[in-house]
Amino acid sequence: MSATIRDVAKLAGVSVASVSRVLNSKGYISTETKDKVEEAIKLLKYEPNQVARSLTVKKTKTIALFVPDITNPFFSTLAKGVEEQANSKGFTLILCNYDESGGEKNSHIDLIKQKYVDGIIFAAGKLNPRDAVKIKHSKIPLVALDRIPDMETECVIFVDNYKGAKMAVEHLLDMGCKKIGHIYGPQEISTARDRLLAYEDVMRDSPLYSPSLMTSGDFTIESGIEATKTLLERHPDLDGIFAGNDMMAIGALKALHRRGIKVPEQIAVCGFDGISLTEVTNPELTTVAQPTYEIGKLAAESLIKFISDLYFNEKIIKLDASLVIRESTKKIGVKL
Amino acid sequence: MSATIRDVAKLAGVSVASVSRVLNSKGYISTETKDKVEEAIKLLKYEPNQVARSLTVKKTKTIALFVPDITNPFFSTLAKGVEEQANSKGFTLILCNYDESGGEKNSHIDLIKQKYVDGIIFAAGKLNPRDAVKIKHSKIPLVALDRIPDMETECVIFVDNYKGAKMAVEHLLDMGCKKIGHIYGPQEISTARDRLLAYEDVMRDSPLYSPSLMTSGDFTIESGIEATKTLLERHPDLDGIFAGNDMMAIGALKALHRRGIKVPEQIAVCGFDGISLTEVTNPELTTVAQPTYEIGKLAAESLIKFISDLYFNEKIIKLDASLVIRESTKKIGVKL
DNA sequence: GGATGGTATGTAACCGGTATCCTACACTTG
DNA sequence: CAAGTGTAGGATACCGGTTACATACCATCC
Numbered sequence: 252m253s254a255t256i257r258d259v260a261k262l263a264g265v266s267v268a269s270v271s272r273v274l275n276s277k278g279y280i281s282t283e284t285k286d287k288v289e290e291a292i293k294l295l296k297y298e299p300n301q302v303a304r305s306l307t308v309k310k311t312k313t314i315a316l317f318v319p320d321i322t323n324p325f326f327s328t329l330a331k332g333v334e335e336q337a338n339s340k341g342f343t344l345i346l347c348n349y350d351e352s353g354g355e356k357n358s359h360i361d362l363i364k365q366k367y368v369d370g371i372i373f374a375a376g377k378l379n380p381r382d383a384v385k386i387k388h389s390k391i392p393l394v395a396l397d398r399i400p401d402m403e404t405e406c407v408i409f410v411d412n413y414k415g416a417k418m419a420v421e422h423l424l425d426m427g428c429k430k431i432g433h434i435y436g437p438q439e440i441s442t443a444r445d446r447l448l449a450y451e452d453v454m455r456d457s458p459l460y461s462p463s464l465m466t467s468g469d470f471t472i473e474s475g476i477e478a479t480k481t482l483l484e485r486h487p488d489l490d491g492i493f494a495g496n497d498m499m500a501i502g503a504l505k506a507l508h509r510r511g512i513k514v515p516e517q518i519a520v521c522g523f524d525g526i527s528l529t530e531v532t533n534p535e536l537t538t539v540a541q542p543t544y545e546i547g548k549l550a551a552e553s554l555i556k557f558i559s560d561l562y563f564n565e566k567i568i569k570l571d572a573s574l575v576i577r578e579s580t581k582k583i584g585v586k587l
Numbered sequence: 588m589s590a591t592i593r594d595v596a597k598l599a600g601v602s603v604a605s606v607s608r609v610l611n612s613k614g615y616i617s618t619e620t621k622d623k624v625e626e627a628i629k630l631l632k633y634e635p636n637q638v639a640r641s642l643t644v645k646k647t648k649t650i651a652l653f654v655p656d657i658t659n660p661f662f663s664t665l666a667k668g669v670e671e672q673a674n675s676k677g678f679t680l681i682l683c684n685y686d687e688s689g690g691e692k693n694s695h696i697d698l699i700k701q702k703y704v705d706g707i708i709f710a711a712g713k714l715n716p717r718d719a720v721k722i723k724h725s726k727i728p729l730v731a732l733d734r735i736p737d738m739e740t741e742c743v744i745f746v747d748n749y750k751g752a753k754m755a756v757e758h759l760l761d762m763g764c765k766k767i768g769h770i771y772g773p774q775e776i777s778t779a780r781d782r783l784l785a786y787e788d789v790m791r792d793s794p795l796y797s798p799s800l801m802t803s804g805d806f807t808i809e810s811g812i813e814a815t816k817t818l819l820e821r822h823p824d825l826d827g828i829f830a831g832n833d834m835m836a837i838g839a840l841k842a843l844h845r846r847g848i849k850v851p852e853q854i855a856v857c858g859f860d861g862i863s864l865t866e867v868t869n870p871e872l873t874t875v876a877q878p879t880y881e882i883g884k885l886a887a888e889s890l891i892k893f894i895s896d897l898y899f900n901e902k903i904i905k906l907d908a909s910l911v912i913r914e915s916t917k918k919i920g921v922k923l
Numbered sequence: 924g925g926a927t928g929g930t931a932t933g934t935a936a937c938c939g940g941t942a943t944c945c946t947a948c949a950c951t952t953g
Numbered sequence: 954c955a956a957g958t959g960t961a962g963g964a965t966a967c968c969g970g971t972t973a974c975a976t977a978c979c980a981t982c983c
Contacts, residue, residue, distance in 0.1 A: 255939055266963045271941060278942095279960050301701040302647070303939035305638045306968045311702070313681075321670065322863070327663040334657065334684045343698050345649075346682040348670045362679050365637040366647070472867065501867050508869055527658070531808065531837050533844055533869040591969055602933045607971060614972090615931050639969035642938045 254295035263291035274299060311367045314554055315345040317359070319375040323498075324526040325543055329374055332547020340555050342369075349375040360385045370394070370554040372547075376440045394554045396546065397442050406553050406563040408546055408570070412442045412523075415539040415572030416449035419493050419521045422537070422574055426582045428491030428519055430459045434468045434478040434503065436495035443470075446495050446523060464489075468499045475502020483510070490518055491580075497522035497529050497538055504532055504579070519580040525572075534578030541572050590631035599627035610635060647703045650890055651681040653695070655711040659834075660862040661879055665710055668883020676891050678705075685711040696721045706730070706890040708883075713775060730890045732882065733778050742889050742899040744882055744906070748778045748859075751875040751908030752785035755829050755857045758873070758910055762918045764827030764855055766795045770804045770814040770839065772831035779806075782831050782859060800825075804835045811838020819846065826854055827916075833858035833865050833874055840868055840915070855916040861908075870914030877908050 260267045265284055272278040273288040305311045316333050318326040334344045347359040360382050370392040392404040400407045423431050433450040436443030454460045466481045468474035482489055494500035500522030507514055514520050514534055525540025557563050596603045601620050608614040609624040641647045652669050654662040670680045683695040696718050706728040728740040736743045759767050769786040772779030790796045802817045804810035818825055830836035836858030843850055850856050850870055861876025893899050
């Protein structure tokens with residue numbers, strides 16, 4: 252169908268090796284042959300076959316992104332960052348909606364393993380052990396989010412969750428909150444642990460501190476609603492909620508609204524992540540924003556650099572989150 | 588590094604052809620050799636190299652999804668449907684965040700063209716002419732959303748936007764609204780046109796109908812806010828808004844809230860799309876929900892079927908949208 | 924008993940690139 | 954002038970599969 256390198260070689264009256272040299276600007280080539288080859292390429296509308304190329308070089312200019320749920324705005328923002336960076340470097344992105352439970356369905360890892368994917372960005376919280384072994388065994392370079400690097404071909408990017416969470420709780424205190432509850436996420440996930448830890452460290456000294464001010468959620472809106480109900484039952488005099496992520500904070504907002512509790516007047520609410528949803532709630536939600544898009548971009552950039560040069564400039568990259576103050580914590584006339 | 592088909596053949600004491608036959612359950616094979624081969628495969632932990640395979644069969648078990656913005660919940664939901672369906676069929680998904688403006692950056696189409704991508708799902712609104720030609724020329728099977736099929740290798744899936752919009756406007760009338768404004772989306776996009784058309788058809792007979800009840804937006808929250816301001820200036824007695832999509836409806840909600848106008852008591856608001864955001868607004872938003880996830884699933888299913896059998900069961904698939912009634916239109920004590 | 928046909932398997936060309944190796948020429952340079 | 958070096962380009966093995974073709978055996982059938 253479409254032209255091959257041999258067609259080009261024939262038309263230009265040179266060998267395939269010379270065409271290849273022109274294509275890759277590699278090796279010695281006279282300007283004369285170079286021109287002839289380029290002429291032939293144009294004439295035949297030749298485009299090199301990437302698959303054939305990949306077979307020998309064992310690279311495909313393709314990276315894979317693993318996310319737990321692309322529907323979650325945090326991950327779609329991340330994906331956008333990754334995709335745009337990858338594209339700008341001539342890479343193609345494979346999207347894997349990774350459900351750690353695995354089950355009997357096709358494992359994404361099996362599917363991509365023999366496709367010579369150049370690298371993986373792993374943004375899903377948990378990795379099931381079977382898949383972890385597969386990845387490690389495959390030696391595919393990896394950039395992970397929020398975990399400890401344990402192979403050579405691995406780089407980790409993470410946001411300082413502890414510091415971010417600390418800012419959030421301190422902000423609530425600044426706004427005059429005394430009795431602040433925390434809805435924490437699944438403790439298998441390190442980010443959730445760090446946020447809880449920061450909350451405890453800040454609050455421990457408070458005279459009103461109590462373990463019953465902390466309750467669990469699973470990062471969904473629904474769990475935020477439930478957790479808020481629980482907190483209100485335990486502490487009717489609650490005046491602040493720090494949720495482990497934005498989705499649960501939105502749940503809190505919903506639960507409070509249903510009970511007719513005014514935010515922020517009666518209870519201030521703060522989330523974590525900085526997803527775009529926080530701008531559409533009413534009241535708009537104060538949150539600790541992660542530079543999500545940038546994380547994606549940076550992850551792709553680091554990975555591609557590794558793929559090209561085979562080393563990571565930095566194995567651990569730490570970023571800061573920033574507090575975005577909105578209506579949900581703006582108590583006017585803070586009483587001291 | 589890892590075992591090849593020749594290693595397996597050698598260990599099993601057969602030819603590579605026989606191994607290939609076992610691998611693809613194709614051609615005659617005695618149970619005896621089959622067993623030997625399978626034994627060798629297991630022993631060597633052999634996994635066929637997909638790239639080498641692709642080179643001859645010219646297929647990669649890969650499909651590409653083009654979306655204008657993965658960050659938009661509508662498209663991420665779609666993507667999830669596509670991804671899960673593709674994965675279940677052993678296919679891998681390439682995500683292309685397609686910005687029709689193109690610019691000078693790498694064209695996704697160029698990037699995937701020579702990678703033997705088996706098919707494309709095109710969900711981005713506009714396709715720039717240069718890329719359109721490229722796709723058509725490449726003969727890659729395509730499933731498109733909301734457009735007219737114009738090649739053999741094309742199938743189109745679309746939701747009956749007209750009917751859906753009609754339901755929305757009629758619902759607003761049912762709720763007692765008399766003066767209903769419409770914020771329409773970019774008219775180059777057919778879905779936006781159909782929704783506007785339905786609005787006009789339903790409202791034309793109303794005594795209060797006026798072209799000034801229609802104003803434009805660009806499908807973003809911000810434009811929804813602006814459009815709502817415009818409508819309110821023109822018609823202070825407005826009592827209903829039908830927005831061309833959910834994002835603009837959310838903008839409307841915001842604008843109304845800022846002016847202290849109560850929804851739905853004073854003005855009822857209805858969106859279109861059924862994105863998950865509509866459940867987090869306050870009040871929750873009535874919307875015409877598209878079966879977004881299912882569309883994605885169906886698109887992938889049709890495409891993969893075409894790739895396998897080389898024909899589409901149906902070239903045009905029409906789906907229905909459904910009205911999801913929530914707080915934003917629940918006028919109690921409808922006056923007649 | 925030779926022709927026909929289904930079953931089983933091996934050989935090698937092929938897909939379309941890359942890369943190694945080799946030849947060849949034109950220069951320095953000691 | 955022989956040796957060394959930089960430049961140019963051809964021939965071809967190779968990557969790891971698939972598949973067309975050839976071969977061979979064993980039934981069956983007229």
